[in-house]
Amino acid sequence: MKKAFVTVAGIRTHYLHAGTGPTLLMLHGQLPGSCVEVEWGGNVQRFADAGFSVYAPDLSGFGQTDNPADASGYAFKTRIAHAQAFIDHFNPDRYSIWGSSMGTYMGCSMALEDPRVDKLVIMPSTILPPPMLDPNGPSVVPLRESVATMVQDPEPSLDLAKKVLNRVMSNKALVTDDFVQLFHKNWSGKGVLAEQGRRAVGRAPGIYQQLGRLRNRALLLWGADEALPERSLLLQRAIPGSELHVLQGCAHWPQVDRPDRTFEIVEPFLKS
Secondary structure (H helix, E strand, O other): OEEEEEEEOOEEEEEEEEOOOOEEEEEOOOOOOOOHHHHOOOHHHHHHHOOOEEEEEOOOOOOOOOOOOOHHHHOHHHHHHHHHHHHHHHOOOOEEEEEOOHHHHHHHHHHHHOOOEEEEEEOOOOOOOOOOOOOOOOOOOOOOOOHHHHOOOOOOOHHHHHHHHHHHOOOHHHOOHHHHHHHHHHHOOHHHHHHHHHHHHOOOOOOHHHHHHOOOOEEEEEEOOOOOOHHHHHHHHHOOOOEEEEEOOOOOOHHHHOHHHHHHHHHHHHHO
């Protein structure tokens, strides 16, 4: 596996690349502490071994990628433009996008504008789905303390990092001391400054009204333990021709909670 840096959109960007074949762009979410190593882990090599050319960047302000130079760099359009500039640098004729959390929002935004995007793999997102008609009504998995509230501490501790991971994951056996330390390391230092910049921008604007324009085959992979799982059905109805899989024993990160079953679902979809 290649670990390298490239400067795109004016930002020195760390990324992983492995494999040859159809291009697959993996976009991680935007929790403080998120990065390629945390959210994608062994998935990069696994899908490379399955016949894909996998590119997985640390997005702007995350992991080993530099923070934006000024406040304007945290705007959502600018962050999406950075991800687009990254894949443009490698100039694939076609590529599929697999997004996690906010990476899903970014991937759909790119697909709406870039005709080279082939397939989409969409995982739990708090921003992308249409809103519930009654967000305070009954749900199979009621809302819990929001992650946005949990991550407002300006000095993240290991205990808080563990609490957040236990909130977004169902497989508690995977929340090891090493994984907590990795997440905390990427949240600390420049990660704190980046989170402050993102928070100043506020919540991303909804794009669910535009999803009906998508002409990409789309796979929705949702965790049954994710809060308000009913929103996955609303999202499926908003994306023409999409299919939905809901996995037991998963929450916000199915690819982390259940990587084997995730591979069994995603790999044949991408090759179909």
